[in-house]
Amino acid sequence: MPESTATPVPTAVGAAAGRVVIDPITRIEGHLRVECQVADGVVKDAWVSAGLYRGMEAVLKGRRPEDAFYVAQRICGVCPISHGHASTMSSEEALGIKIPKNAVIIRNLIEAAQYLHSHILWFYTLAALDYVNPVTALSADIADTYALAEQAGTATGDFGAVQKRLKAFVEGGQLSIFAGHWWDHPAYKLSPELNLIAVAHYLEALEMQAEAASIIAVMGGKFPHFMTSVPGGTTWVPTEEKLDDVLFRFTKVKEWIDTRLIPDTLAIAPSYIDAINYGAGTGNLLSWGVFRDAEAPDDPKKRYLARGAVYTDAFKTGKVDMAAAQFVDADPKKVMEYVERSWYESPTKLNPAQGQTTANFTDYKVEDKYSWCKAPRHDGKNMEVGPLARMVVAYLSGRTEVKTIIDGALKALGAGGKPEVLFSLLGRVAARNLEAKVVADWSIMWVNDLVAAIKGGDSSYFVTSDADAGEGAGLWEAPRGSVGHWMTVEGGKIENYQVVAPTTWLCSPRDADGQLGAMEAALVGTPVADAEKPLEPLRVVHSFDP
Amino acid sequence: MVKEEDSALYALLDSRGVSRRDFLKYCGSVAALLGLSELAAPQIAAAVEKAGKLTPTLWLAEGLCTGCTESMAQVDTPDVPAIVLDYLSVNYWETVMAAAGEAAEKNIADTVKAGGYLVVVEGSVMKGFGGNALRIAGKPALEELETVCKGAAAVVAVGSCAVDGGWVRATPNPADATGVSMFLKEKGIATPVVNLPTCPVNPEWVVAVLVSYLLLGKLPELDDIGRPKLIFGQTIHDNCPRRGHFENSEFVEVFGSAEEAMGYCLYKLGCKGPQTLTNCPIVRWNRRTSWCVEAGSPCIGCGNLNWVDVGAPFFERSAAVNVPGVGGVSPDAIGIGLGAVAAGGLLIHGIAQTATGRMGHGAPVEEKKGGEA
Numbered sequence: 001m002p003e004s005t006a007t008p009v010p011t012a013v014g015a016a017a018g019r020v021v022i023d024p025i026t027r028i029e030g031h032l033r034v035e036c037q038v039a040d041g042v043v044k045d046a047w048v049s050a051g052l053y054r055g056m057e058a059v060l061k062g063r064r065p066e067d068a069f070y071v072a073q074r075i076c077g078v079c080p081i082s083h084g085h086a087s088t089m090s091s092e093e094a095l096g097i098k099i100p101k102n103a104v105i106i107r108n109l110i111e112a113a114q115y116l117h118s119h120i121l122w123f124y125t126l127a128a129l130d131y132v133n134p135v136t137a138l139s140a141d142i143a144d145t146y147a148l149a150e151q152a153g154t155a156t157g158d159f160g161a162v163q164k165r166l167k168a169f170v171e172g173g174q175l176s177i178f179a180g181h182w183w184d185h186p187a188y189k190l191s192p193e194l195n196l197i198a199v200a201h202y203l204e205a206l207e208m209q210a211e212a213a214s215i216i217a218v219m220g221g222k223f224p225h226f227m228t229s230v231p232g233g234t235t236w237v238p239t240e241e242k243l244d245d246v247l248f249r250f251t252k253v254k255e256w257i258d259t260r261l262i263p264d265t266l267a268i269a270p271s272y273i274d275a276i277n278y279g280a281g282t283g284n285l286l287s288w289g290v291f292r293d294a295e296a297p298d299d300p301k302k303r304y305l306a307r308g309a310v311y312t313d314a315f316k317t318g319k320v321d322m323a324a325a326q327f328v329d330a331d332p333k334k335v336m337e338y339v340e341r342s343w344y345e346s347p348t349k350l351n352p353a354q355g356q357t358t359a360n361f362t363d364y365k366v367e368d369k370y371s372w373c374k375a376p377r378h379d380g381k382n383m384e385v386g387p388l389a390r391m392v393v394a395y396l397s398g399r400t401e402v403k404t405i406i407d408g409a410l411k412a413l414g415a416g417g418k419p420e421v422l423f424s425l426l427g428r429v430a431a432r433n434l435e436a437k438v439v440a441d442w443s444i445m446w447v448n449d450l451v452a453a454i455k456g457g458d459s460s461y462f463v464t465s466d467a468d469a470g471e472g473a474g475l476w477e478a479p480r481g482s483v484g485h486w487m488t489v490e491g492g493k494i495e496n497y498q499v500v501a502p503t504t505w506l507c508s509p510r511d512a513d514g515q516l517g518a519m520e521a522a523l524v525g526t527p528v529a530d531a532e533k534p535l536e537p538l539r540v541v542h543s544f545d546p
Numbered sequence: 547m548v549k550e551e552d553s554a555l556y557a558l559l560d561s562r563g564v565s566r567r568d569f570l571k572y573c574g575s576v577a578a579l580l581g582l583s584e585l586a587a588p589q590i591a592a593a594v595e596k597a598g599k600l601t602p603t604l605w606l607a608e609g610l611c612t613g614c615t616e617s618m619a620q621v622d623t624p625d626v627p628a629i630v631l632d633y634l635s636v637n638y639w640e641t642v643m644a645a646a647g648e649a650a651e652k653n654i655a656d657t658v659k660a661g662g663y664l665v666v667v668e669g670s671v672m673k674g675f676g677g678n679a680l681r682i683a684g685k686p687a688l689e690e691l692e693t694v695c696k697g698a699a700a701v702v703a704v705g706s707c708a709v710d711g712g713w714v715r716a717t718p719n720p721a722d723a724t725g726v727s728m729f730l731k732e733k734g735i736a737t738p739v740v741n742l743p744t745c746p747v748n749p750e751w752v753v754a755v756l757v758s759y760l761l762l763g764k765l766p767e768l769d770d771i772g773r774p775k776l777i778f779g780q781t782i783h784d785n786c787p788r789r790g791h792f793e794n795s796e797f798v799e800v801f802g803s804a805e806e807a808m809g810y811c812l813y814k815l816g817c818k819g820p821q822t823l824t825n826c827p828i829v830r831w832n833r834r835t836s837w838c839v840e841a842g843s844p845c846i847g848c849g850n851l852n853w854v855d856v857g858a859p860f861f862e863r864s865a866a867v868n869v870p871g872v873g874g875v876s877p878d879a880i881g882i883g884l885g886a887v888a889a890g891g892l893l894i895h896g897i898a899q900t901a902t903g904r905m906g907h908g909a910p911v912e913e914k915k916g917g918e919a
């Protein structure tokens with residue numbers, strides 16, 4: 001037995017010696033441990049460890065390609081739509097299936113609904129408690145709160161009732177999910193009134209993420225884990241009534257994003273403006289592209305958020321120089337996965353198309369092996385994936401809607417004309433929320449596109465194929481980053497299956513050359529005001545939406 | 547009758563903005579889900595009086611995808627704020643709790659020490675690599691799972707992974723995953739376990755079980771594998787809105803077709819409704835918005851034990867039935883085989899006489915129903 005079983009490493013050790021451990025990281029999907037070496041109030045080095053191995057790739061071997069759609073999406077209960085789509089696209093590429101135009105649009109709509117659900121859930125339910133302190137909201141002046149909301153252009157609600165409910169809750173003495181947190185931390189900067197507005201919207205957000213998820217239910221049967229985007233197209237045939245329902249719900253969610261998420265982001269950001277100074281990470285960005293153009297479904301560079309990669313090497317050089325940045329196409333053939341620091345004994349530096357996954361736990365040692373995550377690299381570089389990567393790639397690709405909203409937000413935050421500030425903790429948070437706005441606008445447009453196609457007499461949703469062998473890759477984007485499913489099919493059965501999930505990129509450990517993973521790199525340089533309460537590193541970890 | 551003035555719990559709920567009227571209405575909906583009469587509501591409300599404080603609850607994350615927590619976030623009977631603020635004191639729930647690291651782990655230790663708590667388990671029990679297939683707080687997660695479950699009043703295993711390992715335990719079960727009740731049995735722990743399968747769990751069932759326990763002080767009646775009988779007592783097929791089309795031999799032959807638009811039966815495309823015991827067609831999903839079959843997909847039987855090995859290939863009913871799009875077998879070729887399988891399915895439900903008359907020779911599928919444009 002490994003020694004660590006008998007002598008467990010304590011959850012927080014040696015803060016005095018500069019070693020800060022957060023395990024478990026909460027408010028994420030799955031299990032994560034973060035270890036930081038802190039000196040002079042700043043993180044000098046970091047190790048991110050993924051705690052769970054389940055073995056999806058082994059489970060899928062020998063099964064049918066279409067069964068993989070149903071099973072593979074269950075890797076992640078927060079982004080099953082994206083995994084499902086990546087899986088079904090890998091089947092379709094392997095078997096040479098071109099799906100009908102209406103199915104392309106329907107998949108975009110289901111994916112969009114998941115983006116809106118996920119981004120709302122992330123900002124309010126998962127991340128907000130790093131910035132918003134419900135305890136100080138108790139002392140908010142109600143009249144001032146209304147005045148502030150009006151001034152910030154964000155929606156008002158019954159702030160008095162929310163404060164009363166909060167007060168009764170705190171006085172009840174059973175703090176439930178709020179128990180034991182570092183509410184006295186000096187890095188909480190919002191005024192009591194802004195905290196109260198945020199708490200009110202925190203409660204509303206729980207309704208709104210469910211509204212967005214119910215859009216998936218209409219077109220996909222249920223969420224999480226959906227049923228309809230099977231290889232060949234979709235099983236869902238829209239009716240007039242269902243399309244009305246989808247449009248109504250998208251409109252409701254879009255209005256909420258316009259009147260809460262965006263103004264709240266802009267209202268909260270100035271209090272945390274120092275967060276543009278750290279958290280940049282590797283400075284290298286990757287996007288496989290997402291939301292297909294129904295007229296050019298096979299061109300990843302024509303996706304609404306395009307495929308591409310950006311190299312600034314900011315972690316090595318210490319600064320982001322946009323003028324010197326390289327903007328290139330992303331290439332799945334350039335992806336290699338390293339396992340020197342991961343609990344696998346299969347060969348290292350394999351492309352996922354020939355990938356292998358042979359697990360073998362040895363021991364937890366940050367000097368040696370310390371994670372269930374492999375270390376994927378693109379052209380040898382450690383890449384960040386996610387909304388920041390997608391928005392910068394789309395910005396550099398000239399996507400008008402993205403350029404307009406990014407330039408506007410930078411101006412509002414006093415950084416007009418300086419897209420390099422996006423490479424930061426604050427930039428990563430802002431990019432996600434701005435992406436929600438862009439996708440919400442497109443979702444309404446795509447519903448109208450679908451209605452127009454159906455009115456024009458297009459009633460094709462699914463095609464069949466007799467092929468039973470081939471190789472395919474489904475390269476796509478989950479809300480939290482790039483997802484790739486690679487499949488080899490022989491005799492109608494899966495010969496090999498490999499997944500490189502967003503978490504594989506983001507929570508990557510070091511590679512053979514000792515290059516840090518994206519989250520590890522972003523942690524380096526993060527201030528730590530109180531080593532016993534490492535709130536700032538927690539913010540950086542959460543900014544990736546792992 | 548309940549003297550509402552004297553009720554500590556009513557005072558607590560009042561102070562949190564939950565009206566007595568809402569609460570009684572809510573008791574009614576839980577009662578209905580458990581198959582009790584609406585008249586049981588006052589009785590449930592009376593049982594509430596005894597509590598007076600919120601029951602401490604620990605929601606443990608084992609080998610999970612977080613889909614069951616996501617599913618819980620979709621519930622509105624009551625909604626999540628009511629559950630975590632008004633009905634329970636959820637002292638540990640990794641996905642939504644504020645605290646992290648050592649502070650979070652302390653919440654578990656404090657709750658276990660005080661006793662009298664409920665446990666919800668999401669995800670598979672990960673036994674692989676000496677339990678290191680899942681490490682939390684620097685050690686194998688199943689160590690803490692064992693301690694926490696041992697002292698609990700009851701354990702609710704939510705989702706197929708917690709029930710029996712779910713997809714994670716499918717062949718070849720690479721990380722040696724198992725279910726909570728199997729794990730506790732191995733460890734000789736007698737804490738009662740309620741099993742709520744499907745992938746993810748339907749959140750309305752979780753609420754029904756938790757609240758009925760809080761209100762009535764006992765678990766609902768369970769079947770031989772620990773599932774509440776009133777939720778898992780009938781097949782999906784029994785309650786399916788497309789059942790009439792099955793009886794009429796009106797089947798969808800190809801996904802996304804005109805037959806699908808008419809809501810025909812998905813049996814030929816592999817629907818596992820006849821073998822799957824859940825009330826999905828009644829409770830539905832995402833606040834009763836829709837469910838799998840309504841969106842045109844066959845049921846994949848995610849509520850069955852070992853559901854991936856048992857259910858896959860998902861588009862096949864038997865060796866004789868193949869799928870358009872993969873094997874390319876024409877629907878005509880499967881008609882005879884289907885009749886026999888359908889009759890077998892019907893025998894289970896004790897209505898074989900119907901089958902012999904109407905299904906035995908594989909009645910032809912109508913191209914269009916009378917009256918359809």
